[in-house]
Amino acid sequence: MKLKYIEHACFRLILNDKVIYFDPYKIPKDSEKADIVLASHDHYDHLDKQALKSIAKDSTIMVLPKTCSLDFKNIKKLSVGEMIEIEKLNISAVAAYNPNKRFHPKSNQWLGYIVSDKKINIYHAGDTDLIPEMKDLKNIDIALIPVGDTYTMGFNEAADALNTFNPKNAIPMHHWGKNLNEFKKICERKGVQSNIIILKEGE
Template identity: 25%
Template sequence: MEIRFLGHSAFLFSTGEHKIVIDPFIQGNPTCPVPLEDLLRENVSAVLLTHAHGDHLGNALDFARAGATIIATAEIGYWAQGEGVNAIAANIGGTVRLAWGSVKLTPAWHSSSFPDGRYGGMPTGMIVEMDGVRIYHAGDTNAFGDMALIGEEGLDLAILPIGDHFTMGPREAARALEWLKPKRTVPMHYGTFPPLTGDPQEFARLARERGVEPYVLNPGETLQM
């Protein structure tokens, strides 16, 4: 399985047969090195959305119009259906199972609204299983004690926001690792805009102190699982 970082909170997960994209903020993302047109040719099966903010919702509709299915909370899923694309509306605690694997929605402490200001439902994280690999994408959040329950799922990788200001910073994200207990971790949601000042190298150092192997990916780089 291959994990490709597209900048900010956007990732492309690939196996030999299937590809999914999470929080596809591509156009307008100053850190994304891949043109949207190239990604739309990847035959993405699903778009997973943690919440409705524009820097996460991004180009979800473009992928859906190219054949992908959007998976998100009820508010986002029903909005997408109203836009005429395939979407599955789920909610926190629920698991959606498809040919490529599964995604379970988890809590996240943040906010969620569509770019036009409409309420976007509860924000989430997501536990994704593909090709026998279990990955937690935390979405936008702080650290919270119930991450210990998420960690009981047995995580191969935890992808955590570290930018500070809108989410937790490196030290709080390192505290989250103590509850999540993943084998590996990748930082995200930093450096995209001036307020997101969290240092990925500080996070990497703190992760190693906790026995978790960090991988700091530059946008466009990949991690093999």
């Protein structure tokens, strides 16, 4: 398994020799072509069409919420609670929303994703606040969580989220350049048991 933080909420995951991108955005043009692309929603900073074009090949499968649309050859659409198997990987759709912010309401039915090869479970939270559905997340090995406090959790809320579902490892994203060492300190103060891994963009 290899994981690279590209920018904002965009990651490249290589799992079982398959190349998977989460929330494509500003991907370098010489990047590996994608087998699977997962978009949490269709805002430009999570579904950058130029970035998608640079990594797409004829067989690339695009996974989207059912409420989103895109002109793309191979599309799979999911709703919260659904799971599909692609390239021997299980992809589960989970809730992602802001309870009290108008830009990411629950009614949009946008998504986070869990990708699993039955040995490791990787959770990309999408744009979300701390929501009740997080208590149902189990056995997460790596959680990619937003912490920037702009239509997502801030540092304190993200730490509370980690205490809700206790992933083994957590990587903050969607942070808008904020000091992630401060986030790590807040996690320590709140007794977060997860290993907090801070990646720079491009790592």
